[in-house]
Amino acid sequence: MNVDIGNALASVASPGVSRASLERLDEQVAAAHERIERGMANADHGYEALNLPERTDPDEIRAAVEPVADADTLITVGIGGSSLGAATIVDALESDTETVFLDNVDPEWVSGRLDGLALENAAINVVSRSGTTAETLANFLVVREAFEDAGVDWTERTIVTTGESGPLRDLADRHDLPSLKVPDGVPGRFSALSAVGMVAAAVCGHDLEALLAGAAAERETLSGSLFDCPAYAYGATTYALDGRGAGVNAMMPYAESLETSAEWFAQLWAESLGKDDLGQTPVRALGVTDQHSQLQLYRAGPRDKLVTFVTADADADRSIPTTDVEELAYLGDATLGELLEAEFEATEASLAAAGRPNVRVELEAVDEYELGGFLYGMEAACVLAGELYGVNTFEQPAVEWAKKATRGLLGGGEFEEAKAVAEKTELRVER
Numbered sequence: 001m002n003v004d005i006g007n008a009l010a011s012v013a014s015p016g017v018s019r020a021s022l023e024r025l026d027e028q029v030a031a032a033h034e035r036i037e038r039g040m041a042n043a044d045h046g047y048e049a050l051n052l053p054e055r056t057d058p059d060e061i062r063a064a065v066e067p068v069a070d071a072d073t074l075i076t077v078g079i080g081g082s083s084l085g086a087a088t089i090v091d092a093l094e095s096d097t098e099t100v101f102l103d104n105v106d107p108e109w110v111s112g113r114l115d116g117l118a119l120e121n122a123a124i125n126v127v128s129r130s131g132t133t134a135e136t137l138a139n140f141l142v143v144r145e146a147f148e149d150a151g152v153d154w155t156e157r158t159i160v161t162t163g164e165s166g167p168l169r170d171l172a173d174r175h176d177l178p179s180l181k182v183p184d185g186v187p188g189r190f191s192a193l194s195a196v197g198m199v200a201a202a203v204c205g206h207d208l209e210a211l212l213a214g215a216a217a218e219r220e221t222l223s224g225s226l227f228d229c230p231a232y233a234y235g236a237t238t239y240a241l242d243g244r245g246a247g248v249n250a251m252m253p254y255a256e257s258l259e260t261s262a263e264w265f266a267q268l269w270a271e272s273l274g275k276d277d278l279g280q281t282p283v284r285a286l287g288v289t290d291q292h293s294q295l296q297l298y299r300a301g302p303r304d305k306l307v308t309f310v311t312a313d314a315d316a317d318r319s320i321p322t323t324d325v326e327e328l329a330y331l332g333d334a335t336l337g338e339l340l341e342a343e344f345e346a347t348e349a350s351l352a353a354a355g356r357p358n359v360r361v362e363l364e365a366v367d368e369y370e371l372g373g374f375l376y377g378m379e380a381a382c383v384l385a386g387e388l389y390g391v392n393t394f395e396q397p398a399v400e401w402a403k404k405a406t407r408g409l410l411g412g413g414e415f416e417e418a419k420a421v422a423e424k425t426e427l428r429v430e431r
């Protein structure tokens with residue numbers, strides 16, 4: 001992954017960061033890098049995620065998925081960090097295996113996703129680091145029942161990835177299900193390059209070694225200067241821009257296959273950095289689609305945004321048929337790929353011309369190697385940003401409140417938080 005921060009410089013954009021400020025910030029980057037290296041060396045909680053390129057064993061993952069590797073359809077049941085990394089990988093890459101991700105518990109949607117699936121050729125990939133997440137366990141029970149109703153033995157078609165202990169681990173042991181362990185010290189949103197993200201990739205036949213090799217190449221670039229490390233250049237620039245007013249970060253990949261990566265990035269950025277009244281709000285966008293919906297705001301709205309473009313060289317193209325309509329003749333000389341590229345360049349230039357900061361993250365292709373590099377690079381960028389903000393990147397205490405309230409409401413225990421739900425202030429305006 002390469003990163004171009006030129007359009008975030010103060011000479012181009014406002015808010016922007018001057019070259020001199022970046023050089024001063026680089027001293028903090030050097031100190032942060034030392035802390036990160038130390039954390040990695042000690043396998044400290046969170047930092048251990050940056051060791052995954054060396055720690056993850058592709059053979060172990062392939063061996064575990066062997067019983068379900070023939071599946072035509074893989075139903076992944078998980079949420080947040082236990083879903084979005086896998087979804088990013090499999091949505092980006094071509095495979096003959098159909099993939100279904102169940103994260104939401106909207107009943108109509110869940111039923112709709114399951115209806116019509118040939119479950120005798122399907123497999124279940126249930127993932128939960130804690131093994132206690134209500135949405136995941138509820139959806140798993142629903143999927144199990146659907147298998148039973150279809151006369152398919154779910155115990156033969158399920159693989160579990162979870163922590164060392166917990167309800168899901170107990171269930172895997174009780175039914176002797178093939179299982180993998182979420183590595184210690186790796187929070188969910190940093191676990192794409194472990195079994196959490198790679199079971200689905202393995203069942204879909206993707207090259208696990210190449211995913212890890214791409215990540216390892218990115219790991220090699222981690223160094224004491226943002227000018228030598230694309231991941232740190234991204235993390236430091238976003239931090240500097242946030243401090244100068246760009247509190248929103250719109251992630252806009254220019255490849256349909258990378259759309260899910262913006263969802264993954266949103267969790268990474270929001271849960272890791274959103275604490276102590278700090279953090280930058282991630283927004284999901286897609287090029288070219290959102291040029292025709294959000295771009296007006298990005299170019300002419302409040303100067304509170306950074307746009308992060310992600311580009312990837314496409315390996316397929318399609319020519320645009322010629323037409324005898326004169327005004328459309330220029331299209332007939334081009335391909336869809338050339339149009340996409342021209343639209344990206346025009347959009348990037350239009351933001352720069354309006355003095356709006358943007359950063360370009362470049363991938364050479366959408367393949368396993370480049371994806372591994374992207375996932376690792378963004379995680380390292382996030383870890384660096386967390387160091388610069390001085391927050392605890394690897395916790396998410398604010399998410400717990402609503403989890404407890406939900407359990408309380410469903411009779412899953414006595415929780416103070418559930419009482420607050422009943423005390424809601426109302427000012428209703430009715431029809």
Ligand SMILES: O=P(O)(O)OC[C@H]1O[C@H](O)[C@H](O)[C@@H](O)[C@@H]1O
Binds near residue numbers: 079080129131132
């Ligand atoms: O993997 P699990 O334990 O099921 O957790 C799934 C997700 O839910 C939680 O609410 C956390 O906020 C996320 O960080 C986590 O990725």
